[in-house]
Amino acid sequence: MNLVIVESPTKAKTIGKFLGKDYTVVSCYGHVRDLPKSKLGIDVEHEFEPQYVIPTRTRKTVTALKKEAAKSDTIILATDEDREGEAIAWHLMQALKLSGSDKKIERIVFHEITKSAIESALKSPRKLNDHMVDAQQARRVLDRLVGYKLSPFLWKKVAGGLSAGRVQSVAVRLIVDRETEIKNFKPKEYWTISANIGKQNDKEKDFEAQLFKIGNENLEKFSIENKESADKIVKKLETADYSVNEVEKKESSKNPLPPFITSTLQQEAAKRLRFSSKKTMVIAQQLYENGLITYMRTDSVNLSKESVESAKVWLTENLGEKYAIDTPRAFKAKSKLAQEAHEAIRPTNPGLSPENASVDNADGKKLYELIWQRFTASQMPQAKISSTTVTIEAMPKDKSEKKHFFKATGQAITFDGYLKVWPQKLEEREAPAVEKDEKLDLRSITPNQHMTEPPPRYSEATLIKTLEENGIGRPSTYAPTISTIQTRQYVIKEAGRFKPTEIGELVNKVLTEHFPDIVDIGFTARMEDELDDIAEGESGWQTIIGSFYKPFEKQLEEKYAEVSKDDFVKETTDEVCEKCGKPMAVKLGRFGKFLACTGFPDCKNTKRLEGSGTNKTAPRKTGVKCPTCSEGEIVERRVSRGRARGKIFWGCSRYPECKYASWERPEGVPEPEKNEEKEEPKEEE
Structure with missing residues (x-):
């Protein structure tokens, strides 16, 4: 008998359908061992040896797995193919005492849960990858050391119930720094000039043009600084002679984007579907376990030969040959550790279009459609675009003045290509129907005032993009990080954007001033690179942990002696306690500042401090x-x-x-307001 162990019941059920009576497929429900909750669980004096335990919640599962293992000749560990999956398989080996047993132990991996993929994996089992296990173990130990050592410091020096984390603290810092930028932003005035121009004797085809050049100098953003400067230019141009200086026509192509990796799926689902990163990953996990998409934690953009051939067949049969390409399009991964054997996130059956896919719920259908569209579009022809740029010369009556030049543009999609499947905002504008040297009439000219705007707060999409660009975290960490900083109430979402709470700003201040490495983007990115080196077998995990922990421990010891709680909050007030008559003082709790009676512990009266905590807005x-x-x-x-x-x-x-x-939006009430998405991440060319 063969025992196959996977992480979830859904995955077990799907795989069980593909295997015969000689196989029993069971679920271990994730990690069966972990570090203890009640203590550090790491022997810092002896090579940082983790002291793993079997938690109460997994004991029944481990007992059941041991019984199944005893009845089986071969144990097949079929957990996910990433570091977390490799570690789960290793913990199963330890918890079930499989090492050194007379059982045959096999490790299999697959990118999709399909009959062919499972059968192929069973034919080519491998050994556990110790380097991947070490990398996951190093991350777990590192995060435990930071959280378990630094959180008590925050409790003692700031307020109870606070916590710090290696990656979460950097994410909070990004959000706090952006908020500081917004608060300190000073708008700057600038002006542009637009003209409504038309053909002579034809008022039906007027068009708008923008002033972009005076003499030989192109205008910069702040070239026209104020109304006085703008009005002077307008006055000169109201009586100028207008003619077509140049008509430039250009054909261009627009390439489809690569298929999804974890980070881009989370970003696009946030932008298009308004899904949180956590929701996206939960739904993607369901789609994967039901055999509809490939593994959803990946930084590889590779595609299997079979999948691109299947896409070509579907495109040819459903959209016609002109929408299929002869040579499969390949993409290059940005991540240095993206493995060629891994694949991008794609449908397991490219021929299964969204309308024909059996997905249980509406959100699942939406995400499957997004994944299917992105993958299919990646194997379609470029979109063809025809652009026209008309340069208009304005010659003031005073010939000693410089010529002024306006620009008008038009754009048309001549072949939609991949855009037929992957809709993108691509504005089509009719080009002015004019010819070189043609005389034109000015209908009106308008000076337009503008003010620079502060950078927008981070959305989930832009935060994930920034974390990824800076090398912070990995595919498996983005969603948990964003979820954690909200659960800890260090940030809140306001109109779909992250805003730091008062306590989030304070914790960031403490860490930035006293533990700068913990919130340093470069330092955290280097730690991620070192974890990657462990996974590649280039570094030993205890060495990496030791190089971090020794200076960290020394710094922590110094800060306990150096830092006082009064450094952060020590404010007396004129407020008098209505219960005992003693003065009230400002204190700090996990939700922000509050008023407390100075007669504590005899008087335990507390009051809310107006304006403290989350920045309040009117209902x-x-x-x-x-x-x-x-x-x-x-x-x-x-x-x-x-x-x-x-x-x-x-x-x-x-x-x-x-x-x-x-909690539910009442009937007739409009949806909560959302900020304009004016600076969402731009899609790459």
Whole structure:
């Protein structure tokens, strides 16, 4: 009998369908061993040896797996193909005491859960990859050392209940730094000049053009600084003679984007579907375990020969030969560690279009469609675009003045190519129907005032992109990191963008001032590279941990002696305790600042400090009458404290007289406002 062990019941069920009666497929429900919760669990004096335990929640599972293993001749470890999966397989070996047993132990990996992939994997088992196990173990130990050692420092010196993490602290720093940029931003004025121009004796085909050049000098953003300068130019050009200086036509091509890797899937799902990174990965996991897509934690853009051939067949049969390409398009991975044997995220059956795929829920259908579209588009022809640029010369009446030049453009898609499957915003504009040297008439000329804008707050998409670009984290860490910093209430989402809370800003201040390496982008990126080196067998994991821990431990010891809680909060107030008459003082808790009686512990009176905690905004009116009292109006509010802090709910404007409240958006109420996505990550060419 052969025992196949995988991580989840769904995965076990899907694989079980492909194997015969000689195989039993069971789930281990993820990691069966972990570091203890009640202590550090790492012997820092002896090579950082982890002291793993079998948690209470997994004991029944381990007992059941041991019974199944005892009945089997061959144990096949079929956990995921990444470092986490390799570590789970290694922990199974230890927990089930398989090393040195008379059982035949095999490790198999596959990129997709299909009959052919499973059969192929069973024919080519391999040994456990110790280097991958070491890399995962190093990450776990490193994160435990930082969290377990630094969090108590924050409890003692700042406030109870706080925590620090190696990658999460860098993510919070990015968000805090961006907020500081926004607060310190000073808008700067600049002007542009646009003209409405038309053909002589034909007012039906007027078009707009922008001033871009005066004499031989191209205008920069701040070339026209104020209204006075703009008005001078306008006055000169109101009576100028206009003619076509040049008509330039150009044909160009636009390439499709690579198929998804983990980070780009999370970014695109956030932009197009408004999914959080956590939601995206949960749904992608379901699609993978049900055999619909390949493995969803990857940084490889490679595609199998069979998949691109299958895509070509579907395109030829459904869209026609002109939408298929003869030579499969290959892409180059950005990550130095992306393995050629791994694949991008794609449908396991490229011929299974979204409308024909059996997906249980609406969100799953949306994500499958996104993955299918991106993959299919990657194997389609370029889009062909025809562009026209018209340069218009304006010659002032005063011939001593310089010529001014305006530009008008037009663009048309001559062949949609991959855009037929992967919709992208590509504005088509009719080109001005004019010829070189043709005389034109000025209809109107307008000076336009602009003000520079602060950088936008991070969305999930832009934060993941920034983390990836800076080498922070890996495919498996983006979603948990973003989820953690919200759960810890260091940041909240406001109109789809991340905003630091007061406590998030304070923790960042403490770490930045006293443990700069922990929140240093370059340092954290180098640590990620060193973890990659461990996975490649180029470095020993204990050596890497030791080089980090020794200076960190010394620094921590110094800071315990050096830093006082009063360094962060020591504010007296004129407020008097209404219970005992003693002065109230500002204290710091895990949700921000609050007022507490100085008579503590005899008097335990506390009060909320107005303006503290999450930056409050006025309730947003909806114009919908309250269904409970019919007098008030439903307003959109945010929870100001507790675990749901920052979450939107709807209540009555007459609160506390009317207690109506709902987590679900009431009928007739518009969706919560979202910021304009004016600086989302641009898709690569």
